[in-house]
Amino acid sequence: MSEPQPAEGQNGGAAAQSGIGRQDEKGDAAAVDDSHQEDEPVKKVTLCGVCEKTASKYKCPRCYLPYCSVACNKIHREDHPPDPEPASKPPVEPPPPAVAEPPAESSEEDPADPRGLKYRHPFRTLQHSEQLQWLFRKYPRLPDQLLEIHAATQPPPAETSRIPAALLKGLPPKKQGWDREKGIARGKEALRKARKAEGEDGEAIREYSELVLHLIEEARARSGR
Known part of the structure; x- marks a missing residue:
């Protein structure tokens, strides 16, 4: 006796189901790839500040303007405003020369040096x-x-002469009685x-x-x- 063969309709249904499963797997993989692409941040491109067409590669060291090439940098340097001059500081005047102060007199007198004494x-x-x-x-x-x-x-204390000066004129000077x-x-x-x-x-x-x-x-x- 011969073995029974599967029906043709049954084989076709199994193949169809297998094809549908493979398509679902491909769809899931594509969805995963799309999700990864969405998660990646989009880098913002800074254009050249001179030509405003090409992405910048450099920055001006003085004003930090982005530029893309040597040619644009040359144009920028010609138009670059001059750097502000630093505020001039007022000239510092030299301090006045120190004046030596005389030494303060001591309240106590040195008995060994009578030349500098001030006594009553x-x-x-x-x-x-x-x-x-x-x-x-x-x-x-x-x-x-x-x-x-x-x-x-x-x-002795000087005595005031009672004789008028006019009468003393011509007289010899009086001898001093003290030396x-x-x-x-x-x-x-x-x-x-x-x-x-x-x-x-x-x-x-x-x-x-x-x-x-x-x-x-x-x-x-x-x-x-």
């Missing part, structure tokens, strides 16, 4: 000694006594009298004289003189 009486330099300060506290009248001795070395040597002699005499005075005044002058001599000897010993 010539014995103030000795007040820098603590021993003398103690002596002045012990004898409150001692500064006044020393000033009196110093006053003896000074010239430096006489002043020193009078000062020594005043010191001797003060040392011989009785009581506290004489004692103060004697102690003062001894202390001053002692301080001078100490100063000379320190300086090696």
